[in-house]
Amino acid sequence: MMGRNDIAVGVGGEGGIMEDGTLLPNVGGHLPLIEQGMTTAGGCRYRQAIPVGLGGRLDIDTNFGIRKAFLPRGSRKYSPLQQPTAQQVMIEKISAGPITVFLIGAHTNFAIFLMNNPHLKKNVEHIYVMGGGVRSKNTTGCCPQNASTSCEPSQCGYPGNLFTDYNSNPYAEFNIFGDPFAAYQVFHSGIPVTLVPLDATNTIPITEEFFKAFEESQGTYEAEYCFRALKMARDTWFDDQFYTSYFMWDSFTSGIAVSIMRNSNKNKGENEFAEMEYINITVVTSNKPYGISDGSNPLFDGLKVPKFELKKDGVHSGHVQTGLRDPFCFVENEKGKCKDGYTEEVTGPDAVRALVATKAKANQDVGSKLDREFYISFLDVLNRPEHSGRFNLMTEFPYYREVLYKPDFKHKKLGKPVVFDMDMSAGDFLALFYLLKVPVEVLNLKAILVSPTGWASAATLDIIYDLLHMMGRDDIPVGLGDVFAMNQSDKIFSYVGDCKYAKAIPHGSGGFLDSDTLYGLARDLPRSPRRYTAENSVEFGAPRDTDHPELRQPLALEIWTSILKTLDPGSKITVLTNGPLTSLAKIITATKTASLIQNVYIVGGHISRSSLDKGNVFTIPSNKYAEFNMFLDPFAAKTVFESGLNITLIPLSTQRKVSLFAETLERLELTRTPEAQFVKRLLFRLYTLQQTHHRYRHMDTFLGEILGAIFLGGDHSSLKPTIQEMPIKVIAEGVTSRDGQILIDKKRGKLVKILKNIDHMAYYDLFANRLGDEKQSAVLGSYDEQRIMWNTPPNQTSEFRLRVGFCFLDNRNSSLVS
Numbered sequence: 001m002m003g004r005n006d007i008a009v010g011v012g013g014e015g016g017i018m019e020d021g022t023l024l025p026n027v028g029g030h031l032p033l034i035e036q037g038m039t040t041a042g043g044c045r046y047r048q049a050i051p052v053g054l055g056g057r058l059d060i061d062t063n064f065g066i067r068k069a070f071l072p073r074g075s076r077k078y079s080p081l082q083q084p085t086a087q088q089v090m091i092e093k094i095s096a097g098p099i100t101v102f103l104i105g106a107h108t109n110f111a112i113f114l115m116n117n118p119h120l121k122k123n124v125e126h127i128y129v130m131g132g133g134v135r136s137k138n139t140t141g142c143c144p145q146n147a148s149t150s151c152e153p154s155q156c157g158y159p160g161n162l163f164t165d166y167n168s169n170p171y172a173e174f175n176i177f178g179d180p181f182a183a184y185q186v187f188h189s190g191i192p193v194t195l196v197p198l199d200a201t202n203t204i205p206i207t208e209e210f211f212k213a214f215e216e217s218q219g220t221y222e223a224e225y226c227f228r229a230l231k232m233a234r235d236t237w238f239d240d241q242f243y244t245s246y247f248m249w250d251s252f253t254s255g256i257a258v259s260i261m262r263n264s265n266k267n268k269g270e271n272e273f274a275e276m277e278y279i280n281i282t283v284v285t286s287n288k289p290y291g292i293s294d295g296s297n298p299l300f301d302g303l304k305v306p307k308f309e310l311k312k313d314g315v316h317s318g319h320v321q322t323g324l325r326d327p328f329c330f331v332e333n334e335k336g337k338c339k340d341g342y343t344e345e346v347t348g349p350d351a352v353r354a355l356v357a358t359k360a361k362a363n364q365d366v367g368s369k370l371d372r373e374f375y376i377s378f379l380d381v382l383n384r385p386e387h388s389g390r391f392n393l394m395t396e397f398p399y400y401r402e403v404l405y406k407p408d409f410k411h412k413k414l415g416k417p418v419v420f421d422m423d424m425s426a427g428d429f430l431a432l433f434y435l436l437k438v439p440v441e442v443l444n445l446k447a448i449l450v451s452p453t454g455w456a457s458a459a460t461l462d463i464i465y466d467l468l469h470m471m472g473r474d475d476i477p478v479g480l481g482d483v484f485a486m487n488q489s490d491k492i493f494s495y496v497g498d499c500k501y502a503k504a505i506p507h508g509s510g511g512f513l514d515s516d517t518l519y520g521l522a523r524d525l526p527r528s529p530r531r532y533t534a535e536n537s538v539e540f541g542a543p544r545d546t547d548h549p550e551l552r553q554p555l556a557l558e559i560w561t562s563i564l565k566t567l568d569p570g571s572k573i574t575v576l577t578n579g580p581l582t583s584l585a586k587i588i589t590a591t592k593t594a595s596l597i598q599n600v601y602i603v604g605g606h607i608s609r610s611s612l613d614k615g616n617v618f619t620i621p622s623n624k625y626a627e628f629n630m631f632l633d634p635f636a637a638k639t640v641f642e643s644g645l646n647i648t649l650i651p652l653s654t655q656r657k658v659s660l661f662a663e664t665l666e667r668l669e670l671t672r673t674p675e676a677q678f679v680k681r682l683l684f685r686l687y688t689l690q691q692t693h694h695r696y697r698h699m700d701t702f703l704g705e706i707l708g709a710i711f712l713g714g715d716h717s718s719l720k721p722t723i724q725e726m727p728i729k730v731i732a733e734g735v736t737s738r739d740g741q742i743l744i745d746k747k748r749g750k751l752v753k754i755l756k757n758i759d760h761m762a763y764y765d766l767f768a769n770r771l772g773d774e775k776q777s778a779v780l781g782s783y784d785e786q787r788i789m790w791n792t793p794p795n796q797t798s799e800f801r802l803r804v805g806f807c808f809l810d811n812r813n814s815s816l817v818s
Contacts, residue, residue, distance in 0.1 A: 001072050001221060001389045010089030011078065012508045014040065014695055021307035023116045026085045029109035030507035032179035034298055034320060040508035041619040044499040045323050046178050049165045051495035053458060053483040055238065061459035064232040065533030068462055070225050072396045073527065073783065079520040080509060080689055087113060094123050102257060103186065104130045104250045106178030111185040126192050130253035131175030132343030133159040133198035134281055134356055140245045159342065161198055164496045168329035169321060172341030173198055176283060180341040181316065184283040193354045194260065196253040197343060200274050200357035206230065206246045209369040213379060221389030223382040235546040236534050248374065255374050256357055269355045273374040277358050280351035284339040286318035296320045315350055323498065324490060397790035402529035405472040405779045414444040416574055417567060423454025423579025425515055426686060427705025429467060431578055433675050434706060436471045437770045438713035446563045449556040451481045453633050454579040455505055456515035458483055462531050463518055469528030471675065472779035479559030481583035485633035500736065501632045504619045509695040519685050526780040556583045557590060564596055572598035576708050580629055585636035588643050600645050603708035604629030605742045606652040616652060616701055622737035627652045631740030634732035641730050641750055648753040650711060655704025661687035663764045664703065671772030674781030679771055706767060711755060714766045722757040
């Protein structure tokens with residue numbers, strides 16, 4: 001949008017940190033330094049302070065749903081093993097000569113760079129940091145001046161802003177708390193640091209006057225985009241104190257930094273927007289007493305020699321906060337005592353002299369309603385025509401329009417109603433393609449439930465919408481399930497929680513990074529008008545209606561309830577699950593509708609036949625016999641298997657029998673439908689990655705996940721399935737070395753049908769033949785095809801509509817296009 005495809009972007013990396021503290025090349029920054037081992041899978045002692053779903057990472061990852069609706073789709077995109085890593089980009093750019101660094105998040109990547117490349121520190125002239133709190137006093141949660149005596153302040157006056165964690169750590173700010181040890185390395189690097197902490201940002205809130213002025217100043221695409229995001233943040237704010245609780249954090253830091261750089265001849269940080277002061281500070285990385293060993297500190301515990309040559313009794317050797325509810329941090333009837341991530345004012349040898357912004361400067365025009373100087377500059381710069389955005393998604397194409405493709409099944413006798421419960425792994429998308437190709441007279445896919453407790457983050461559901469749009473099935477509703485496994489959300493603040501099981505999923509290659517982008521291929525799908533949005537309404541518990549509550553993302557239970565109302569009398573639902581059983585367990589426990597479930601087909605679980613017959617949870621070496629779908633939510637799995645439902649289990653051992661890439665790709669070679677071509681590209685990419693890099697050795701796991709869809713919608717006379725009943729139970733004890741394992745238990749187990757075997761060759765043939773069938777084929781083959789449509793007048797695009805007998809709804813004028 002901004003015409004800056006020249007700017008390098010570095011993401012992740014697969015390097016690790018050895019037990020002795022040796023940093024290998026290209027450590028990815030996916031985990032804080034204290035948690036980083038040799039893989040990108042790991043815990044979330046700091047990260048768990050950030051809400052995961054609504055109001056948290058889901059809204060950030062999608063920018064409230066505005067990103068997909070507004071930003072054009074650029075030519076550059078992520079591609080596995082081709083994407084430059086964060087370390088590669090930093091080494092290249094900093095090696096080129098003098099440079100200034102802005103840090104407006106956790107410091108992990110830059111700290112790794114400094115530790116691995118001390119010879120390049122001389123090229124970094126200055127570091128500008130947004131984060132921390134030195135002398136700050138939180139204004140959020142304070143009682144208004146005219147409040148009644150019943151008002152009780154919450155976090156009012158605390159130095160930090162961890163609103164999910166005040167009871168244990170009232171000192172830290174989110175950016176520094178994300179990796180305190182990394183921040184310590186940055187501040188103590190010897191490079192000049194300017195800090196813009198909460199001290200300053202707390203003095204420049206988004207006031208009502210500024211909000212109104214911004215609303216009237218949207219003269220560029222970037223201004224419009226920023227305002228729409230800000231407005232959605234306000235409209236979805238959890239209480240009525242937005243104008244005193246939301247501040248100009250990163251933008252204010254950028255303004256101060258640019259102003260200081262323009263006045264580089266002055267050495268006291270003079271700038272237009274903030275008052276500055278030199279203060280001696282440090283970053284607290286552990287809590288006194290130092291030199292203890294209580295199991296909380298991986299830099300010392302169990303090691304003869306501390307990592308990174310740290311001093312045994314030094315400032316890093318104390319208790320390190322283990323999570324939100326760390327008992328060490330609690331003091332009865334007082335505020336929490338943990339200070340991890342606190343940018344504390346200190347004296348002595350550990351102090352670093354930093355230039356600190358202390359307060360936003362008042363507007364020099366005392367008559368202006370905008371009482372901060374930076375308010376004026378922000379609106380002016382964002383609306384300047386120079387270097388402004390070229391276009392947004394709507395204006396990039398002369399004939400852009402949003403069209404929903406909904407099939408007309410009035411004259412068809414529909415097959416058995418099916419709900420697909422998926423966790424959005426690559427295998428799940430392959431299975432979804434297959435389900436959409438099964439004749440609707442055989443299988444009527446009524447809805448998709450998403451369990452974001454597995455291989456992908458919740459925001460990945462936008463890929464589901466795009467795939468359904470491609471296949472002409474915008475009629476299928478998608479419901480978002482719980483973002484935490486059963487018993488993993490926090491009992492005090494349910495928007496946050498633990499990652500006891502989710503930590504088994506790698507963050508980098510072969511894990512979240514690849515799943516969330518469908519291995520770099522998601523951007524090749526046509527863009528659906530449907531998307532996740534943060535739109536909400538009072539009807540569903542929100543504090544207020546947003547502008548378009550009708551666009552609110554429905555939840556899994558809401559979709560489940562709605563489709564039950566569409567069933568014919570006497571009909572029941574068949575459920576296919578391809579991920580953790582979080583959503584199905586909630587249906588069982590939170591509704592009284594289990595009796596309306598005809599059959600459940602569960603892809604997952606492993607029944608070990610010997611000590612050598614291992615499961616696939618490769619990131620948890622102590623758990624040798626569990627399978628991922630059961631491990632990622634073992635208590636949900638236990639609930640489902642003990643529910644009395646008619647269950648057919650499609651276990652890992654059977655999936656492994658049909659996980660040959662070569663056989664699948666060979667049969668897809670002659671297929672020509674758009675969906676077959678896309679599936680072929682995805683499978684070939686998975687296969688190539690598996691052959692190329694050890695991080696991708698588990699790719700055949702995803703190929704086996706197609707089996708459930710083929711067994712459910714395929715020709716059993718060709719598959720020749722072998723099924724056996726067994727009494728099984730799922731271990732769910734809260735012990736990661738055992739949870740998720742399935743045992744044969746003749747006394748206490750529940751009888752379940754087990755798919756033991758099928759005709760392998762028939763399986764591969766069925767998959768390829770179905771994908772290559774011209775019936776129920778894609779309406780839009782790709783994003784490139786969609787671009788052609790948007791560059792073509794509507795009266796010349798009939799070829800797109802002739803592919804299938806569909807109804808087409810133009811979202812702009814709500815007219816039905818035939």
